[in-house]
Amino acid sequence: xxxxxxxxxYLITVTGKKLTVTCxxxxxxxYMSWYRQDPGLGLRQIYYSMNVEVTDKGDVxxxxxxxxxxxxxxxxxxxxxxxxxxxxxFCASSLRLDPRDTQYFxxxxxLTVL
Amino acid sequence: EDKVVQSxxxxxxxxxxxxxxxxxxxxxxxxxxxxxxxxxxAPTFLFMLTSSGIEKxxxxxxxxxxxxxxxxxxxxxxxQTGDSAVYxxxxxNQGGKLIFGQxxxxxxxx
Numbered sequence: 001x002x003x004x005x006x007x008x009x010y011l012i013t014v015t016g017k018k019l020t021v022t023c024x025x026x027x028x029x030x031y032m033s034w035y036r037q038d039p040g041l042g043l044r045q046i047y048y049s050m051n052v053e054v055t056d057k058g059d060v061x062x063x064x065x066x067x068x069x070x071x072x073x074x075x076x077x078x079x080x081x082x083x084x085x086x087x088x089x090f091c092a093s094s095l096r097l098d099p100r101d102t103q104y105f106x107x108x109x110x111l112t113v114l
Numbered sequence: 115e116d117k118v119v120q121s122x123x124x125x126x127x128x129x130x131x132x133x134x135x136x137x138x139x140x141x142x143x144x145x146x147x148x149x150x151x152x153x154x155x156a157p158t159f160l161f162m163l164t165s166s167g168i169e170k171x172x173x174x175x176x177x178x179x180x181x182x183x184x185x186x187x188x189x190x191x192x193x194q195t196g197d198s199a200v201y202x203x204x205x206x207n208q209g210g211k212l213i214f215g216q217x218x219x220x221x222x223x224x
Contacts, residue, residue: 031210035212041216042214042215045211045213059211088120103156
């Protein structure tokens with residue numbers, strides 16, 4: 001089954017403790033992206049990747065890192081999480097970013113930073 | 115600064131009504147506009163539009179883009195309670211960046 005998976009789905013952590021949220025897709029997609037969703041602010045793009053080893057900043061990249069060492073995986077790294085990074089995070093992928101390509105979202109990761 | 119604005123922010127209608135959701139944008143190097151539906155979980159893709167005046171249709175949903183006036187509309191005819199959701203509009207620029215609007219929360223009452 002074609003899908004985007006994220007782990008963990010829920011995480012409660014403390015300020016400053018490094019964490020990684022994994023994202024994996026099994027569709028051989030080139031384009032992958034991370035978003036955070038906050039009430040009243042909608043979805044905001046954190047980072048995106050057009051292909052392996054190609055990443056770029058979205059609207060809200062501060063406090064986050066990503067890597068794209070292989071096509072299927074696009075982990076989101078919070079080196080020193082802070083309470084303002086408490087949010088719902090989505091990973092998404094598409095074959096490219098093309099009118100013919102559907103973009104698929106993962107199930108979301110709800111992160112709480114105390 | 116790139117921005118995408120949706121209106122209205124929320125809407126309550128009755129089953130059978132037709133609704134029109136609006137999305138206007140100011141984005142440098144526009145490439146495409148996307149519509150998503152979100153029902154308390156991950157967004158699901160509805161449409162991607164790149165050309166003005168060409169309507170995209172899927173069942174009771176349709177959408178059209180006006181690149182001159184910088185907006186798009188999403189129409190839902192004969193609404194059903196299952197259409198209740200947040201509808202998200204996003205614009206993609208040439209570099210691959212996606213900018214989302216705040217969303218329109220649609221509630222369809224029986």
